[in-house]
Amino acid sequence: MEWLLDWGYLGLFIGSFLAATIIPFSSDVLLVGMLIAGADPVLSVTFATLGNWLGGLSSYGLGWLGKWEWIEKVFKVSRAKLEKQKSKVDKYGSGLAFFTWLPGIGDVMAIALGFYKTEPKKTALFMLLGKGARFVMWAIVYYYVRPYFPDIVNFFKSW
Numbered sequence: 569m570e571w572l573l574d575w576g577y578l579g580l581f582i583g584s585f586l587a588a589t590i591i592p593f594s595s596d597v598l599l600v601g602m603l604i605a606g607a608d609p610v611l612s613v614t615f616a617t618l619g620n621w622l623g624g625l626s627s628y629g630l631g632w633l634g635k636w637e638w639i640e641k642v643f644k645v646s647r648a649k650l651e652k653q654k655s656k657v658d659k660y661g662s663g664l665a666f667f668t669w670l671p672g673i674g675d676v677m678a679i680a681l682g683f684y685k686t687e688p689k690k691t692a693l694f695m696l697l698g699k700g701a702r703f704v705m706w707a708i709v710y711y712y713v714r715p716y717f718p719d720i721v722n723f724f725k726s727w
Contacts, residue, residue, distance in 0.1 A: 631682025
């Protein structure tokens with residue numbers, strides 16, 4: 569597990585950032601790996617949250633730059649369908665950003681929130697809260713479950 573700490577918190581930050589873009593991998597695994605390797609839980613959660621949040625904001629920013637005409641042309645989506653989706657986003661607003669941590673749909677949701685121009689400050693706040701809560705939850709689960717599975721933890725530490 570020492571190899572994971574070679575990159576340390578910077579690696580956790582970068583990995584969490586990239587995981588919040590369209591690159592498909594789990595920043596949760598990186599966080600738990602750091603915890604198994606003996607990293608400080610508060611610093612680990614902080615770096616993972618900040619990296620993932622900034623990655624999500626970059627996806628949001630890319631969506632903000634999008635144009636309706638591009639989506640219609642490139643993805644062959646009708647204006648009627650885009651307007652129907654926009655009405656759903658308008659209904660829930662920036663609060664949807666809390667759920668951008670969800671695997672599979674979170675990245676797309678961040679892009680859509682940008683595309684439909686949700687309020688940036690509220691979107692950023694809800695995104696930070698959601699992503700932070702997720703990493704805090706993983707740290708709590710790790711420390712709660714770890715005593716019950718020492719063989720698994722020791723297996724991963726021996727890598």
